[in-house]
Amino acid sequence: MAELLKNVKLYSGGCDLTGAGNKIDVTAEVEEKDVTTWGDYDPATDRVWKAVQAGTASAKLTGGGFWEAGDPSKVDDALWGQLGGVGAWSAVPRGAAVGDLAWLTQALQGQYQLLGGVGDVAPWQASWSSRWPLVRGVLAHPPGTARTGTGAGNAVEHVAVPAGSHLYATLHVLSVAGEEAAITVAIESDATGDFGGSESTRIEFDEATAIGGQAARAAGPITDTFYRVTWTISGTDPSFLFVVALGVA
Amino acid sequence: MDFELISQRIADLVAPVPGIVRSDPFVPDAATPPHFYVGEISIDYDQTYGGLMEVQVVCRLLTSRADDRAGQAALKRYMTRAGEYSIKAALEGDPGTPQTLDGACHDLHVRRLQGHRLYRVGEDMYFGAEWLVRVIGADEEE
Secondary structure: OOOOOOOOEEEEOOEEOHHHEEEEEEEEEEEEEEOOOHHHEEOOOOEEOOOEEEEEEEEEEEEEEEOOOOOOOOHHHHHHHHOOOEEEEEEEOOOOOOOOEEEEEEEEEEEEEEOOOOOOOOEEEEEEEEOOOOEEEEEEEOOOOOEOOOEEOOOEEOOOEOOOOEEEEEEEEEEEEEEEEEEEEEEEEEOOOOOOOOOEEEEEOOOEOOOEEEEEEEEOOEOOOEEEEEEEEEEEEEEEEEEEEEEEO | OOHHHHHHHHHHHHOOOOOOOEEEOOOOOOOOOOEEEEEEEEEEOOOOOOOOEEEEEEEEEEEOOOOHHHHHHHHHHOOOOOOOOOHHHHHHOOOOOOOOOOOOOOEEEEEEEEEEEEEEEOOEEEEEEEEEEEEEEOOOOO
């Protein structure tokens, strides 16, 4: 069944671009390498069929919307600061609940375009090129739930990580409040989903004390198929808003 | 966005313009010219994924038809882009500073005047014109 795009959430670094964004394009490509040989000659039709093999894969991401400036959580402050840098990038095309489909990667922001004509609602446009695989995964921690103390999130069922593949994850810290507030986010996996003591920590992000994004990965094999986010919070009256997406590629 | 509040704040901004007798946030049943009022609203929802709305508010100013030349001259005085009689300047405020209607919206722009013609209110006819006011904003929680 076809869908209307109404509630796409986009995160780049520590910036929630949802409120300032109205267009997201994600393009993944694989180079086609010609590997045609004499052996591809088909005598029945007297034809040679071109044979191709996948070469380098890449992803190009573009976003656009309406421009705002004024603090590190606004699109101008965030995207100008990230220009030329490599950072976490996540898009959640439907809802924003744990388990919803998410696309994530680590990408270089190579372009930022802003402002327009008289009377326009000031626009912005930016593009990113992937530095890691573009990963199709799930949202593991929702954006709208503030965390004020150490805890763990809900388990989300996803796929195991075969040998040679990685578990990829992005963390976007969107809001920080409190005195000397700090948060360390980690991802655990478990075979059964009850996380009753047999879980393993797979990814631990660096401690975050300010708005920002991180991307991390852990090599397989991981046979567990349940994952959850945990966080350790310190400081005086701390409160954090953050998003975590994870996937396997 | 609270559209009743936006209508009221638009009317409040025009009320001090010299010569305006009444400035209402609704379409009146009777006019007291020069009478400014906030009329019809049209909304484009979801201009961003966060729910930004682009709203067009049609505002009208009616002047008296008691004297044909004087009524139309009075109306034209309010059409200027700037100056003490300018409806556009009264609504937009300080250039370069977003007009947030005291927090009711993100910004507004008076981009066009049209509908310069006779208007009927009840049994009476008035000279009038429409200002198209473009307002952008979102609900507070977004």
